[in-house]
Amino acid sequence: MTASAPTGANPLQALAGAQQSPWLDFIRRSFVEDGSLAALVHAGDIRGVTSNPAIFQKAIGDGTEYDAQMRALLAKSTPTPGALYERLAITDIQAAAKVLAPVYEQTQGTDGFVSLEVSPYLARDEHGTTQEAARLWADVAAPNLMVKIPATPQSIPAIRQSIAAGINVNVTLIFSLAAYRDVVEAWLTGLEELHAKGGNLSRVASVASFFVSRIDARIDSAIDQRTSAGDAQAAALATLRGKVAIANAKLAYAYWQDIMQSPRWKVLEAAGAQTQRLLWASTGTKDKAYSDVLYVDSLIGPQTVNTLPPATMDAFRDHGTVRETLTAGLDDARHILAETQRLGLDLDSVTDALLDEGVTAFEEAFDTLLASVAAKQAALMGDSLTGLKTSLPADLSAAVTQAQDDWRRNGTIRRLWAKDATVWTGGTEADWLNWLTIVDDRAANLAELEAFQTEVRARGFTQVLLMGMGGSSLGPEVLATTFGKHEGFGHLYILDSTDPQQVAATEKKLDIAHTLFIVASKSGSTLEPSIMLSYFHDLAKRTLGAQAGAHFVAITDPGSSLEKLAQAEGFWKIFHGDPKIGGRYSVLSNFGLVPAAAAGVPLHPFVADALRGVRLCDASVPPAVNRGVQLGLILGTAARLGRDKLTILATPEIADFGAWMEQLVAESTGKNGLGIIPIDNETPGSLRHYGADRLFVYLRLAPEHRHEQDEAIATLREAGQPVLTITLHNRRQIAQEFFHWEMATAVAGAVLGIHPFDQQDVEFSKIETRRLTEAYEKTGSLPPEAPFASFGPLSFFADPANAAATQGADAVAVLKAHFARVQPSDYVALLAYLPRNRDTQEWMQHTRLHLRDGLNCATAAEFGPRFLHSTGQAYKAGPNTGVFLQITADNAQDLPIPGTSLTFGLVESAQARGDFSVLAERERRIIRVHLHGSLKEGLAALATALHDAL
Ligand SMILES: O=C(CO)[C@@H](O)[C@H](O)[C@H](O)[C@H](O)COP(=O)(O)O
Numbered sequence: 001m002t003a004s005a006p007t008g009a010n011p012l013q014a015l016a017g018a019q020q021s022p023w024l025d026f027i028r029r030s031f032v033e034d035g036s037l038a039a040l041v042h043a044g045d046i047r048g049v050t051s052n053p054a055i056f057q058k059a060i061g062d063g064t065e066y067d068a069q070m071r072a073l074l075a076k077s078t079p080t081p082g083a084l085y086e087r088l089a090i091t092d093i094q095a096a097a098k099v100l101a102p103v104y105e106q107t108q109g110t111d112g113f114v115s116l117e118v119s120p121y122l123a124r125d126e127h128g129t130t131q132e133a134a135r136l137w138a139d140v141a142a143p144n145l146m147v148k149i150p151a152t153p154q155s156i157p158a159i160r161q162s163i164a165a166g167i168n169v170n171v172t173l174i175f176s177l178a179a180y181r182d183v184v185e186a187w188l189t190g191l192e193e194l195h196a197k198g199g200n201l202s203r204v205a206s207v208a209s210f211f212v213s214r215i216d217a218r219i220d221s222a223i224d225q226r227t228s229a230g231d232a233q234a235a236a237l238a239t240l241r242g243k244v245a246i247a248n249a250k251l252a253y254a255y256w257q258d259i260m261q262s263p264r265w266k267v268l269e270a271a272g273a274q275t276q277r278l279l280w281a282s283t284g285t286k287d288k289a290y291s292d293v294l295y296v297d298s299l300i301g302p303q304t305v306n307t308l309p310p311a312t313m314d315a316f317r318d319h320g321t322v323r324e325t326l327t328a329g330l331d332d333a334r335h336i337l338a339e340t341q342r343l344g345l346d347l348d349s350v351t352d353a354l355l356d357e358g359v360t361a362f363e364e365a366f367d368t369l370l371a372s373v374a375a376k377q378a379a380l381m382g383d384s385l386t387g388l389k390t391s392l393p394a395d396l397s398a399a400v401t402q403a404q405d406d407w408r409r410n411g412t413i414r415r416l417w418a419k420d421a422t423v424w425t426g427g428t429e430a431d432w433l434n435w436l437t438i439v440d441d442r443a444a445n446l447a448e449l450e451a452f453q454t455e456v457r458a459r460g461f462t463q464v465l466l467m468g469m470g471g472s473s474l475g476p477e478v479l480a481t482t483f484g485k486h487e488g489f490g491h492l493y494i495l496d497s498t499d500p501q502q503v504a505a506t507e508k509k510l511d512i513a514h515t516l517f518i519v520a521s522k523s524g525s526t527l528e529p530s531i532m533l534s535y536f537h538d539l540a541k542r543t544l545g546a547q548a549g550a551h552f553v554a555i556t557d558p559g560s561s562l563e564k565l566a567q568a569e570g571f572w573k574i575f576h577g578d579p580k581i582g583g584r585y586s587v588l589s590n591f592g593l594v595p596a597a598a599a600g601v602p603l604h605p606f607v608a609d610a611l612r613g614v615r616l617c618d619a620s621v622p623p624a625v626n627r628g629v630q631l632g633l634i635l636g637t638a639a640r641l642g643r644d645k646l647t648i649l650a651t652p653e654i655a656d657f658g659a660w661m662e663q664l665v666a667e668s669t670g671k672n673g674l675g676i677i678p679i680d681n682e683t684p685g686s687l688r689h690y691g692a693d694r695l696f697v698y699l700r701l702a703p704e705h706r707h708e709q710d711e712a713i714a715t716l717r718e719a720g721q722p723v724l725t726i727t728l729h730n731r732r733q734i735a736q737e738f739f740h741w742e743m744a745t746a747v748a749g750a751v752l753g754i755h756p757f758d759q760q761d762v763e764f765s766k767i768e769t770r771r772l773t774e775a776y777e778k779t780g781s782l783p784p785e786a787p788f789a790s791f792g793p794l795s796f797f798a799d800p801a802n803a804a805a806t807q808g809a810d811a812v813a814v815l816k817a818h819f820a821r822v823q824p825s826d827y828v829a830l831l832a833y834l835p836r837n838r839d840t841q842e843w844m845q846h847t848r849l850h851l852r853d854g855l856n857c858a859t860a861a862e863f864g865p866r867f868l869h870s871t872g873q874a875y876k877a878g879p880n881t882g883v884f885l886q887i888t889a890d891n892a893q894d895l896p897i898p899g900t901s902l903t904f905g906l907v908e909s910a911q912a913r914g915d916f917s918v919l920a921e922r923e924r925r926i927i928r929v930h931l932h933g934s935l936k937e938g939l940a941a942l943a944t945a946l947h948d949a950l
């Protein structure tokens with residue numbers, strides 16, 4: 001591209017004499033910065049600039065021209081990739097507007113414009129377009145800006161409203177005369193509205209961008225097809241080649257001339273209004289057989305604009321002809337269009353299709369652009385973001401690529417962020433989506449939590465005990481185990497059990513007089529936290545008397561029974577959850593942040609990390625580079641292909657994250673016989689133990705340098721197992737992963753076609769437990785039950801069907817019969833209602849690995865009642881591929897629950913029995929083994945029997 005010598009009028013400059021403005025259909029940073037645009041403007045070659053998503057895609061998407069500004073912006077904040085793009089584009093548009101300002105001033109605000117298009121994703125959204133036009137107008141803040149709005153039927157009212165708001169509008173993607181008439185109507189009405197409000201009409205400029213060459217490309221191709229198919233009208237058709245677009249444009253111009261004579265316009269003109277000029281767009285010649293200036297030479301006329309791509313501009317300067325052509329040959333133009341119709345070339349369908357294609361092409365260009373911006377942003381943010389490496393077998397990889405493309409084409413991420421329930425089942429999903437915005441909400445209101453943290457520190461608590469279940473405890477547990485103790489704050493302990501020995505062991509760790517108690521329950525009515533609270537509140541009252549309430553904090557949804565109790569008992573603080581966030585999605589709300597504050601976790605950096613996770617999962621980030629969506633599409637697609645055992649491995653310091661993930665994934669997806677079964681913390685073993693039902697996720701905290709684990713994962717990868725490796729560069733990045741996995745789970749739910757935010761089957765066990773405990777309170781005993789077999793310290797219980805299937809002469813035979821039912825792609829889960837301590841955890845881990853290696857199946861090692869609020873949902877309502885061994889034991893010690901006739905031991909038994917009966921009712925393969933006497937000996941006897949059985 002070159003500017004002409006200042007002397008002598010070249011054809012571009014001569015257009016002024018024909019009252020046509022040449023604009024340039026191009027922009028990019030270097031072109032504005034190095035003075036090239038200014039040279040063209042000063043020479044009088046160019047009097048305006050247009051941009052569109054495809055132009056910005058070429059400018060920003062490739063190369064490094066924008067890196068410096070990106071770096072500078074990222075140093076200050078973490079924008080969404082969409083916002084980052086917009087900043088870059090606006091900088092260019094503002095710079096171009098400055099270069100064109102002298103033209104704007106010399107022409108009293110009638111020329112010298114630069115155009116910026118609203119997001120093409122809003123092309124069918126009247127309200128969104130109106131809002132965005134106003135926002136861009138305000139952000140660019142240049143009088144010679146034109147906001148581009150496409151002429152879709154949905155955007156026509158937005159054009160009227162924007163004009164009425166005094167915004168300069170370039171109406172784009174006009175192909176048909178009918179659409180043009182609608183545009184003119186919207187423009188006139190907009191001006192009339194502005195006039196009625198007393199606005200200044202003289203400064204509201206508008207152009208109607210009528211697309212030209214695309215029409216010929218389409219019509220010519222239809223002609224060629226018919227001709228090569230031997231059409232009888234071939235000769236007549238041939239006369240229309242390369243003619244229809246110009247004829248169409250000439251009739252549009254004639255319509256504009258008529259409007260200029262209309263009394264309606266005369267009123268506006270008298271009030272100072274500027275005309276809306278026709279702008280010829282799409283003027284680069286597509287068919288090389290035609291003149292490269294065809295769509296310039298042929299469309300010259302008063303009060304018009306032609307926006308030229310650089311090559312067309314250079315060609316016209318070189319050999320263009322300036323002559324008023326637009327008004328000539330109008331009858332010919334009418335004849336051409338009549339012939340087009342007579343010969344069955346359906347121009348209306350062509351222009352309709354071109355509008356749809358035009359919208360889609362700009363959307364696709366925008367997808368590509370945003371993907372490049374997001375990838376570049378991620379690269380520039382480097383280690384401040386967690387990393388993801390995927391290694392997928394060919395079939396899964398192809399299916400995931402297909403899913404990504406479907407999601408991109410359908411704009412599903414934008415629909416998800418817009419809370420469109422049809423992304424899932426069209427049910428109540430929209431009521432459960434505030435996790436999408438809670439991090440921004442908390443970041444904006446961090447002062448309250450920071451003040452709480454300061455007060456906690458000042459009060460010198462030596463321990464913090466959090467009591468809650470599932471979503472109310474697993475997130476805080478990750479924080480406690482990942483971040484450890486902070487100087488000046490008490491140690492954070494979590495209690496999520498009804499096992500009396502575990503309750504007693506927790507009590508032993510506490511200095512009640514210096515403990516801060518946090519009870520967390522969204523509903524406020526969950527059995528476990530409510531009895532734990534009774535127990536510790538009673539203890540605190542006995543130690544602290546009337547001051548006890550001052551040691552208690554409640555986190556609960558507004559209006560819950562827990563809130564009322566906390567008020568009545570004078571709790572120190574009550575923090576609210578958001579009722580539009582389910583428990584398992586609540587870790588980045590007060591349910592995670594209040595315990596984090598109490599434990600001394602620095603809040604600001606934690607929330608800043610979470611925000612990084614949110615930003616890179618934003619609606620503006622296309623699926624292939626959107627971390628959460630990418631993960632979710634892999635999870636969901638893998639499950640659909642039978643790889644539904646999500647095997648979670650992690651380096652030790654962040655290993656607890658798996659327990660949180662388990663709940664999120666299992667409780668969200670395990671329903672309607674579908675779902676993903678999380679397999680947490682199953683130590684890697686020999687390749688032969690793994691079937692084709694696995695998807696491995698390896699979370700590695702890079703500074704831990706766990707080479708042996710890295711190698712075990714590499715072996716899996718090399719063997720063709722699908723492996724997702726997520727690298728955290730520091731512990732705090734757990735916050736990013738919380739959000740990534742929330743998004744991933746929601747997306748996987750959409751792929752599976754389920755409602756990921758309900759948990760109806762968790763409720764069943766709660767109901768069953770309640771039934772049993774109420775019966776106990778009435779009768780003083782639980783309903784009688786008898787084992788179907790007893791051998792020494794081991795008694796076996798089951799419903800009739802399971803008992804019949806597992807008969808045997810000894811414990812070994814019973815277990816053998818039970819596990820003989822395991823089929824390929826099944827999983828085995830140990831469901832232990834035991835105290836969860838190092839000894840029992842080691843026993844469970846050892847036993848599950850023994851089962852895995854003996855049966856070559858995935859295994860889960862779960863403790864009740866905590867898994868009831870987690871994987872329990874998927875065990876009951878997910879695929880019927882689980883084989884369960886429930887383990888209960890005599891309690892060496894029991895604890896009464898104040899204010900009731902119940903004990904913790906009794907509640908635990910009722911929970912085990914309630915869980916069992918729901919699983920059996922769902923025809924799951926389950927037996928229960930009860931260990932009599934010493935727990936240690938019972939477990940040893942069971943281990944031996946299992947050993948012999950496999
Ligand atoms: O600003 C405008 C129209 O107002 C232009 O940038 C317009 O989008 C372009 O002329 C067209 O997209 C280019 O069309 P084509 O050469 O791709 O057919």
Ligand SMILES: O=C[C@H](O)COP(=O)(O)O
Pocket residue numbers: 469470471472520521522523524525526529583584762869
């Ligand atoms: O995951 C949630 C658990 O079922 C506990 O629910 P909650 O917070 O209402 O007590």
